[in-house]
Amino acid sequence: MSVLVTGGAGYIGGHIVRLLRERGDVVVVDNFSTGSRDRIGDVPAHDIDLTASYAVNELRHVLRTHSVEAVIHMAALKQVGESVEQPLRYYRENTQTLAHVLEAMEAESVPLLVFSSSAAVYGSPESGLVREDDPTDPVNPYGASKLVGEWLVRDVARSTSIRAVSLRYFNVAGAGAPELADTVPANLVTLAIEAVTEGRAPKIFGDDYDTSDGTGIRDYVHVQDLASAHIAAIEYLRGSPASYSVFNIGTGRGASVREVLCELLDVSGSDLTPEVIERRPGDPAEVVADTSRVSANFSWTPTHTVRDMVESAWTARAHSER
Numbered sequence: 001m002s003v004l005v006t007g008g009a010g011y012i013g014g015h016i017v018r019l020l021r022e023r024g025d026v027v028v029v030d031n032f033s034t035g036s037r038d039r040i041g042d043v044p045a046h047d048i049d050l051t052a053s054y055a056v057n058e059l060r061h062v063l064r065t066h067s068v069e070a071v072i073h074m075a076a077l078k079q080v081g082e083s084v085e086q087p088l089r090y091y092r093e094n095t096q097t098l099a100h101v102l103e104a105m106e107a108e109s110v111p112l113l114v115f116s117s118s119a120a121v122y123g124s125p126e127s128g129l130v131r132e133d134d135p136t137d138p139v140n141p142y143g144a145s146k147l148v149g150e151w152l153v154r155d156v157a158r159s160t161s162i163r164a165v166s167l168r169y170f171n172v173a174g175a176g177a178p179e180l181a182d183t184v185p186a187n188l189v190t191l192a193i194e195a196v197t198e199g200r201a202p203k204i205f206g207d208d209y210d211t212s213d214g215t216g217i218r219d220y221v222h223v224q225d226l227a228s229a230h231i232a233a234i235e236y237l238r239g240s241p242a243s244y245s246v247f248n249i250g251t252g253r254g255a256s257v258r259e260v261l262c263e264l265l266d267v268s269g270s271d272l273t274p275e276v277i278e279r280r281p282g283d284p285a286e287v288v289a290d291t292s293r294v295s296a297n298f299s300w301t302p303t304h305t306v307r308d309m310v311e312s313a314w315t316a317r318a319h320s321e322r
């Protein structure tokens with residue numbers, strides 16, 4: 001039996017594939033639009049565009065020939081700003097790919113699915129700890145496409161023998177190896193690394209929030225901890241009778257924007273000082289995952305610190321630019 005990772009050549013997928021490989025058989029499906037073959041070495045990989053109408057048949061062939069037991073569906077587009085400019089493209093990429101995966105799984109009787117969702121489904125929640133049963137109200141097409149994906153998975157799981165979980169990742173950063181680095185500057189850590197590398201001060205959006213140092217607080221999860229959560233999710237699915245569940249994947253601890261940037265400036269040896277600018281509209285003061293559900297159900301505990309995360313991201317990025 002093996003695990004299929006769609007989007008396995010991507011940043012997070014590359015980390016998951018590496019972990020799975022140490023444990024057994026893994027196969028990747030990717031169209032390499034943002035992913036790279038360098039991340040997966042000699043793991044079997046099939047170049048399939050999961051939005052295409054031929055995808056279901058090709059996926060069925062992959063599921064059969066590799067005796068797949070579980071699918072981790074990561075393939076998606078993830079840039080919030082781009083999703084606002086190109087909503088049709090985001091809905092197509094993030095929901096059609098998933099529908100094709102579910103169709104192929106059902107046809108081949110593949111029982112287990114882990115779906116990559118996002119804390120973006122919550123939108124701009126009230127400040128503080130966020131629980132899985134809090135209201136979902138995405139504020140951009142990316143978050144909305146993930147929420148539609150969750151509903152699709154839930155409804156198919158209810159009406160078939162597929163058992164599934166949606167994992168709502170909080171803020172993901174870090175790298176488990178230089179070649180697995182996140183190369184797209186789109187979040188606090190990657191944008192700050194880009195700024196420092198170019199000699200620009202990293203930006204802080206507002207320092208007048210009601211938090212310990214006035215800057216926003218978020219839950220940052222190291223990508224290696226996130227990868228091991230997927231292994232734990234498959235274990236959970238193997239032993240659980242539930243057809244569908246949702247889990248927050250974060251550390252349950254908040255770090256401030258200033259704290260993350262100070263760690264970065266320290267590990268990079270930079271003497272730049274963060275530049276404080278206006279708050280961004282809709283940014284809550286504090287958003288941290290309530291992790292009680294995942295702690296009660298998964299055999300998983302995140303072990304990396306914010307320092308580990310920033311240091312590994314910096315080292316990996318510096319390596320990839322050589």
Ligand SMILES: NC(=O)c1ccc[n+]([C@@H]2O[C@H](COP(=O)([O-])OP(=O)(O)OC[C@H]3O[C@@H](n4cnc5c(N)ncnc54)[C@H](O)[C@@H]3O)[C@@H](O)[C@H]2O)c1
Nearest residue numbers: 007009010011012030031032033034035050075076118172
């Ligand atoms: N990185 C984050 O901070 C974050 C946070 C929350 C959720 N997520 C979700 O995690 C997943 C992986 O994110 P990532 O950061 O590794 O992104 P990534 O862009 O590095 O990886 C996405 C992978 O999917 C592949 N892909 C995209 N469209 C495809 C298609 N039509 N057919 C086949 N393959 C396709 C890409 O080539 C790439 O390898 C996504 O579903 C994303 O929405 C990421």
